[in-house]
Amino acid sequence: MSELYNKIAALCEDRGITVTELCRRCDVSRASLSDLKAGRKHSLSTQSLSKIAGYFRVPTDFLLGLGQSEAPGLPEPDAHDLARRLDALLCDLADTDEVLLFDGAPLDADTRELLLFSLQNQRALAERIVRQRSATWKHCK
Secondary structure (H helix, E strand, O other): OOHHHHHHHHHHHHHOOOHHHHHHHHOOOHHHHHHHHHOOOOOOOHHHHHHHHHHHOOOHHHHHOOOOOOOOOOOOHHHHOHHHHHHHHHHHHHHOOOOOEEOOEEOOHHHHHHHHHHHHHHHHHHHHHHHHHHHHHHHHO
């Protein structure tokens, strides 16, 4: 098994996805990674390597073992998950007795409740849109 495959597999594991899912998301041949894993290939095309590096936001040099030994600054999988961040904000709004500020002005109880209700509705709407688009995208493939 090649060092390149090991790095890609480790990055996939860190992100909670399979190598097959990575190939689908990056439009990279699964067979090329299988060949890499089995030792039938020792590298990937520049295009495939670039797509995978871009997906993980790492330099191609990292994947090739030409630079640092650890992946540079990979964000936690949840760091960019807007739904989880919005859920945390909703919890803060609903569960705290502290005075909350909006643009420097304190929120009264009614405004806080309206803001909470509005954000809950927007989150539900966004979730429906994402589900709908995801289903449409899967249908089109």
